[in-house]
Amino acid sequence: MNPLFQPLRLGDIELANRVVMAPMTRSRAGADGMPTLDMVEYYAQRASAGLIVAEGTAPSAAGLGYCRTPGIYNAAQIAAWRGVTEAVHAAGGRIVLQLMHVGRVASHHNKPAGAPTVAPSALRARTQLYSDAAGMVDTDEPVALSTAQVREVIAEFAQAARNARAAGFDGVELHCTSGYLPMQFMAEGSNKRSDEYGGSLENRVRFPAEVLAAMAEAIGPGRVGLRICPGNPYNDSEDSAPAATAAALLDAIAPLGLAFLHVMRAPVPGLDAFALAREHFPGALILNDGFDGHSAARAIESGQGEAVSFARHYIGNPDLAERLRVNAPLAGFDRGSLYTPGPRGYLDYPRWPVPAS
Numbered sequence: 001m002n003p004l005f006q007p008l009r010l011g012d013i014e015l016a017n018r019v020v021m022a023p024m025t026r027s028r029a030g031a032d033g034m035p036t037l038d039m040v041e042y043y044a045q046r047a048s049a050g051l052i053v054a055e056g057t058a059p060s061a062a063g064l065g066y067c068r069t070p071g072i073y074n075a076a077q078i079a080a081w082r083g084v085t086e087a088v089h090a091a092g093g094r095i096v097l098q099l100m101h102v103g104r105v106a107s108h109h110n111k112p113a114g115a116p117t118v119a120p121s122a123l124r125a126r127t128q129l130y131s132d133a134a135g136m137v138d139t140d141e142p143v144a145l146s147t148a149q150v151r152e153v154i155a156e157f158a159q160a161a162r163n164a165r166a167a168g169f170d171g172v173e174l175h176c177t178s179g180y181l182p183m184q185f186m187a188e189g190s191n192k193r194s195d196e197y198g199g200s201l202e203n204r205v206r207f208p209a210e211v212l213a214a215m216a217e218a219i220g221p222g223r224v225g226l227r228i229c230p231g232n233p234y235n236d237s238e239d240s241a242p243a244a245t246a247a248a249l250l251d252a253i254a255p256l257g258l259a260f261l262h263v264m265r266a267p268v269p270g271l272d273a274f275a276l277a278r279e280h281f282p283g284a285l286i287l288n289d290g291f292d293g294h295s296a297a298r299a300i301e302s303g304q305g306e307a308v309s310f311a312r313h314y315i316g317n318p319d320l321a322e323r324l325r326v327n328a329p330l331a332g333f334d335r336g337s338l339y340t341p342g343p344r345g346y347l348d349y350p351r352w353p354v355p356a357s
Contacts, residue, residue, distance in 0.1 A: 004324060005018070019050050019320065022288055022311040046319075047088045052093060058100065062115050062116050065103075081168070107138075109131035117143065123189075154207070174226050177227060178232060179233075185205075190238070201248050213253075225262055228273075233267070257283070260284045262309065264289045278304070285304070285307075288309040296324075315349070326352075
């Protein structure tokens, strides 16, 4: 039997297969971080995945930063997300929510009025992002979080995990790469603090470790996962020793008994992120980046990981799991509509077999 289609238990979450849909920002949320009906259909179309990791979602208004991205910090958002989870569950799927606080990678154009841009230190990210109101803009200069405010953000993540469960999600995943807030604490280039959350490597990994511990306490460790990509320089993330940083974080959280570690290939030559994860994380691994059906099956069969996630292939192939099962050809996708509002390039990719025109 193809190992991709063997069942799998990740903590408290039972998967029918090992094909995972990776989280992808698609910028289809409504005003003030509201999930939309288009998002309900989008995720329901892809429910044959063993697990869907829904797109990065802000645990607070301050955590928003890109245009048309969702939140899960108020009752209206929880209710709207419940439509997504109910549709996925009705189709037999499982779905967790990626919690993503962008920290300094933000523009006030994409936040509710009055929501601050915060970071470990008052250092602007040297990058730009898109705003519907103003086009491409520089990121805002962030406000450095006080020690007390750091602990408040940790509590916001715990509450977001509770909110995700209230919305019907099977669990949550912490986004801990791509230059967002947890990575901003871990990376030397963005963390110039002198309190217990800065300075030494042990201190710099303290924030994400405490976030994960708080989420595990809130909803149970068997429903909490983590995503990392050691050495990812995206969004002006500078780390001189990415392998050591990732290892320190994984060693710190090993006792928590989390459901899974979602690990991406490292962009650093000579750094085998999968091997590093296997050495330092005692639980199940979801591998990501650059896999097709054959290489994914080999990775599971060889013991590299317990499951494999797919991102780009899930854009144009809502029935990716079925296509992989029968070795059907995979469709491409329209790059021009990746982040545009509306259903085009989002809901209109056909299933296999493609109907005759």
